Each structure stands twice: as C-alpha cells, then as structure tokens.
Amino acid sequence: MGGTGALRYSFQPGPGQLYPDVPSLIQQAIESGALVRYHREPFWQALYLRAQEAVKAFLGVPADWLVAFLSSATQIWQILADATAEETCLHLLQGDFGKRWYARQKALSSFAYAYEVRPEEPWEAHLAKLQARYSSVHTLCAIQVETSVGGYLPDLASLRIAFPETLILVDACSSLGGLQLPWAKVDGVFASVQKCLGLPAGLSILLLSPRAIERFAVLSPLRYDALPLLIEKAQQAQPLHTPNLLGIYLLAHSLPQRPPIEKIEASLCQRAAYLYKAMRSKGYEPLLPEAYCAPTVLAFQAPSEQDLARLRIQLEAEGFYLGWGYGEKRASTFRLANFPALPDEAYDQLLALLP
Numbered sequence: 001m002g003g004t005g006a007l008r009y010s011f012q013p014g015p016g017q018l019y020p021d022v023p024s025l026i027q028q029a030i031e032s033g034a035l036v037r038y039h040r041e042p043f044w045q046a047l048y049l050r051a052q053e054a055v056k057a058f059l060g061v062p063a064d065w066l067v068a069f070l071s072s073a074t075q076i077w078q079i080l081a082d083a084t085a086e087e088t089c090l091h092l093l094q095g096d097f098g099k100r101w102y103a104r105q106k107a108l109s110s111f112a113y114a115y116e117v118r119p120e121e122p123w124e125a126h127l128a129k130l131q132a133r134y135s136s137v138h139t140l141c142a143i144q145v146e147t148s149v150g151g152y153l154p155d156l157a158s159l160r161i162a163f164p165e166t167l168i169l170v171d172a173c174s175s176l177g178g179l180q181l182p183w184a185k186v187d188g189v190f191a192s193v194q195k196c197l198g199l200p201a202g203l204s205i206l207l208l209s210p211r212a213i214e215r216f217a218v219l220s221p222l223r224y225d226a227l228p229l230l231i232e233k234a235q236q237a238q239p240l241h242t243p244n245l246l247g248i249y250l251l252a253h254s255l256p257q258r259p260p261i262e263k264i265e266a267s268l269c270q271r272a273a274y275l276y277k278a279m280r281s282k283g284y285e286p287l288l289p290e291a292y293c294a295p296t297v298l299a300f301q302a303p304s305e306q307d308l309a310r311l312r313i314q315l316e317a318e319g320f321y322l323g324w325g326y327g328e329k330r331a332s333t334f335r336l337a338n339f340p341a342l343p344d345e346a347y348d349q350l351l352a353l354l355p
Helices: 022-032 041-059 074-083 095-108 123-134 157-160 210-216 226-233 245-257 261-281 305-317 342-353
Strands: 067-068 087-091 112-116 138-142 167-171 187-191 202-208 297-301 335-336
Touching: 022 245, 041 067, 041 202, 041 210, 041 245, 067 074, 067 226, 074 095, 074 167, 074 187, 074 202, 074 226, 087 095, 095 112, 095 138, 095 167, 112 138, 138 157, 157 167, 167 210, 202 210, 210 226, 261 297, 261 342, 305 342
Parallel strands: 087 112, 087 138, 138 167, 167 187
Antiparallel strands: 067 202, 187 202, 297 335
C-alpha cells in the first residue's frame, strides 16, 4: 500500500524528514569532487576531523570524548556486544529495539541480563530495584527513546546513582540531535543520522568517553570492525574502511548551521506536549502512560486496523506520510516523529486532516 505522489512531510520515525538544506549540500558535495577522492588522503582526514568536531560542538560533547563513524546503529549493537561479552551486562527493556539489542548480547554471552521497565511502575521504583539487584554489573545498556512504542527513560542521569561504577552505554537513535544527553553521567552514546539529525540513512555515530576508550582499546580484536581497531583509527581521524563519504560530508557541513541543541530540545518538548494533548482530544490514546511518553517519537492506538489503513491512504494522497506501528502492533498503531527537521506547520496541517 502506498501512493506514488511526492511526499511533503514524513512522520515516519526513521528514515525521517530531511533538513531543507540537505539537497543543496548533496549537490555541493558532488560538485566539489569530495565524493571521488581517496578516503585516506589529507583532504578526507581533515574532513573526517571536521565532522568529528562538528558533532562534539553541536551536541555539547566533552572535548576528550571520541567520535567514530559506522554504517548503522545495528552494527554498533554488535560491536558493543562483542566487546562486553565476557563480563556481566544488564539491558533495560521497554520495547522491541531493546529486546533486539539484548538478543545480540545473549547470543554471545552467558553473563547477559535483562530488566523490563514496566510502565505501570514509577521510574523511582525501578531505580530502587535496579540498585538493589544489579548495581555490581560491569555494563548497563539503555535506550533513551524506545522507538517501537514511543517509550522514554525519563531521567538517564539518575542511572549513575544506581550504578556508580558501571559502564553505561546509551542507544540514542531517536534522541541524538533532538534531546540533550547527560554526558558526565554516561560512558558511551550512539545513534544513526536519519532521525533527529535529519540526514539520509546509512551512517551512524559512536561517541565514547575516556573511561570507555581505556576499557575497550586493550581488547583483542575479533572482527574487522572491532572496537580496538575502530578506536585506533578514529583517534587518527580515519575510518576503518571506505565509509559513507556523503554522510560524513553532510555532518561536517550541516551541523554548524543548526540552532543550539538546548533550543532544539525546548522546542521539541513544547511541541510534544501540544501534540499529545491535541491527539487525545481527537480520541487517539498514547500507548504508554504520560511519564514514559517520549518527546521525539509519539505512538498512538488507532480505532481499528481498517480505519488506520484508510487514513494512511487519505493522508498520503495529501503528501503526508504517517509513521507505521512496529512489530505485532504494526497495523493497529501509528507513530509520529517529532523531529527537528519537521516545521510546526506540518503538524498543524496533519491535525487538520485527522478525523
């Protein structure tokens, strides 16, 4: 199912809406010749470094953190699972993406544990249980925004209280570039660029603290993309292999033009509150209680699968691409990306079209 006309606005939470400057930057990259130059010559080493510094400056990442580029967040799941398989590792689960990350860990390790963040319990109660049961684990894996159900861990920084010595790794796929991260309270963060960063899919970003670098750099490499090799190359402003040159070029040239991350976060949170209220007034209920509703991915129950199918056709005919549900609820729920590249008028027009 799907229309053949041009889409004006995509509310799919990945691949998501592109920033308006992306087409001109792509043309600029082509015309500059950057995409046909050898990726290890000084030109690209300088551009790689420029992209690393642009990521740090835009997101407010501490200067001593390392930025590396890979192909996808799924690849990073695997790399991190390889690096932590010999030690205890706890995964916090809110939905299907958390379960998929945990499944990769479980397939490699006998020391993998999972904890379900049940939405009927307050976050403070979960923290108390986590501290009592798991505070001695070596690694904690958490997803800030669980894209499958529009879930949210409301206070990432508080995890450091429950896990003072644990290495904390955060999947920020649906939040990096839209929400601020508590850099002093975590050790590793990663995301792909096709969501809040508003760029074409095919590139992911891994950010590691000095503590994480120290721990992972000494491991024996198991694969071509193992963390020790990745760290060594990234410290030299070099990729492991021929990378997504266009994606790195776009990061380097687009991020310096973005508003400050603080302003973006404030705008998204304000818009999310408005959207949740407006959607409820139309009879669409969020999948989760308010305390766990994400500000960047909003997920709602549809009246019926038939009604939702008709609505999709109607909206796409108008140039609006509604985000699909995920997993078992793919046909009976829908998601709205609240990403920075989407203007306020896109949501105003969408709400006017919704029954």
